[in-house]
Amino acid sequence: MLPRVNQMLFFEIASADEEEAAVEYKARIADELEDGLLIENPLNITSGRMKRLYLGDELSVYYVSDEGIKHYFDSHVIGFRDDVVKLIKIRKPDPERITKIQRRHFLRVSADLEIAVNLSGNVRFVTVTDDVGGGGISFLCDGKWPITSGMEMDCWLLIPYKNGTLEHASFKAEVVRVVDLATGRKQVMSKFIAISDSERQKIIRFCFERQLEFRGR
Known part of the structure; x- marks a missing residue:
């Protein structure tokens, strides 16, 4: 339309x-x-x-x-x-x-973005995402980090836009699934449980730009 x-x-x-x-x-x-x-x-x-x-x-x-x-x-x-x-x-x-x-469906795109993760017990680390979207993110991390399904995380995502500007988006996410990879690393899939509309829009804008980039190739 x-x-x-x-x-x-x-x-x-x-x-x-x-x-x-x-x-x-x-x-x-x-x-x-x-x-x-x-x-x-x-x-x-x-x-x-x-x-x-x-x-x-x-x-x-x-x-x-x-x-x-x-x-x-x-x-x-x-x-x-x-x-x-x-x-x-x-x-x-x-x-x-x-x-x-749609309101309950958000675009997800593959992206290697830097993300800082804060777990309970003052466990903190920086890694990169596997994919991002308006409803949640997944990332890859070292297998030593004690991440399990149902755990809550405070996260800060670094978002680069095509015009050269950088934004930070902060949110709280819940771990939905953890996959142990053959490399010894973990793939962590999560959904947002606390994120402001303005922070979500930053992520959606990045996804939109990335999708247009893929289409233009």
Whole structure:
């Protein structure tokens, strides 16, 4: 389903500045053209201030369907049109490149990301993930660490984005399954049990970018 006129778009703007890249904006679709969408001037969701966009600005966009499903796509500013108010023209998404994320189903992607893990008893270590998603992560670690199913972990994940910025996402996860590998290492699969919406969105954004990267190869 493509976004339609009067629907609200939510997006972040690619930026080398880490704080700017994390700011979320919203803008209403004013009109639909054959090759693009015309949106109103975006507003900073937190401050309510208007944001000026420039030709070529890259946007990570999502909109929510009536069923509550988030649809993600990448776009960029391709022009402007003077109407009663100035409208911004962005590239219309290719239906094949829209990622859908339902409330209880999150995209997972393979990724080697650095993660710090804190177990009970003040046991701490740093390792790398096997895959990540909006609902949980799995990672590989040394077999000496005392990890079992049902255990809770406090984690800090280092997330690199395609614009060069880095983010940290913190969360509490519960171990769902532990697999002892022939190499002597462990594969630990977990689900999030305590994570803020803003921290989850950081992970979802990374998954979305990684999926588009895979599709483009």
